Amino acid sequence: MTTTPLVLRCQGRPVGRYLHRPDLPARLSPRPYLHPVTTLGGTTVTEEQPADHLHHLGVSIAVPDVGARNFWGGRTFVRDQGPTALDNHGEQRHDGWKLRDPDGFVEDLSWRAGDTELLRERRTVAATAVTPTAWALDVTFSLTNPGPDDLSIGSPATNGRPGAGYGGFFWRAPKEPAAPDVFTAHEEGEGEVHGRTADWLALSGADWTLVFAGATDDTRKDPWFVRTREYPGVGSSLAWADRLPVPAGGTVVRRVVTVVADGRLDRAAAGTLIRKALS
Structure with missing residues (x-):
């Protein structure tokens, strides 16, 4: 069932559309996501179900392995x-709003995997x-294990594929004729x-720049997953080299702030903007 998306606004302008109950097939691991996200000037900086990866859904929280279930x-x-194509896909279900305003929501x-609830999330x-x-998109997600047994979060890297430690906050940017530039402070x-x-990482396309930063100590410890040549995407990795334990009753919290800017920014300008967004 698809319901009317929430329109996210900044300075009175629409800058994002949040689909909290999208109509998606199970193989895409249905989950809420933001698309399109735009700059204040109106340039779209996300992509939804691109041909190269149909399961890439704008800005979302996606994890390949939660207790052997695929939420990616x-x-x-x-x-x-x-x-391998497996019948192991999970689904993130919208349970309700705690807050819903034009400039944000809780x-x-x-x-869930079938009738089993693996995690509860406050987003x-x-x-x-x-x-x-x-403008800045500020995303915090808290994942709690509600069950009686410990579980863990993994990635293709923890399952044997080197360099593929993706899973967590993920932003799929639009593919353009030229690959975007990517850089950090150093x-x-x-x-x-x-x-x-x-501390921060910038992805710069033809006429837009995204600057990502972890906004908590735990988030800053997560390595960045980056693609530019194959496709443009950036994620903050929960399980880069080792599985992340989530004990029974335990909670994992991450916060990522992303500056969405018109124009191609250099290193100095990107650093200035993300510091301002975090201040």
């Missing part, structure tokens, strides 16, 4: 076998102005920033 979509990486969700999303040409290029931690 697509095939599952199986050790000593590779990417939402309760359940992560907080806010849009705030940074400059006349830039490094530049996919090969130099992928799989490493950094």
Whole structure:
């Protein structure tokens, strides 16, 4: 069932559409997501179900392995076998709003595999102005294990695929004729920033720039998952090298702030904007 999306606004302008009950097939691991997200000037900076990865859904919280269930979509990486089509997809279900305003919301969700609830989530999303040409998307998610047994979060990397430690906050950007630039305060290029931690990371396309930053100590410890040549996407990885335990009754919290700016920013401008957004 699809319901009317929530329109996210900043300075009175629509900057994002949040689909909290999308009508998606099970193989895409149905989940709420933001698309389109735009700059204040109206440029779209997300992509939804692109041909190269149909399960990429704008901005979402997506995890390939929660207790062996796929909340990412697509095939599952199986050790000593590779990417495999399995009937193991989970679903993130919208349970209700705790707050719903034009510039943000607080939402309760359940992560389910059939009748089993693996995780409960409290998600907080806010849009705030940074400059006349830039705004910030602030996303916090808290994942609680409600069951009596411990579970853990994994990734293709923890299941045997080196360098594929994706899972958590993920932003799929639009593919353009030229690959976007990617850089941090000290490094530049996919090969130099992928799989490493950094206080912030920028992805810059033809006429837009996204600047991502972890806004808590735990989030800043998560390496960045980065793609530019194959497709443009950035994620903050929950399980880069080792599985992340979520004990019974335990909670994992992460917060990512993303500056969405018109124009191609250089390193100095990107750093200035993200510091302002975090202040």
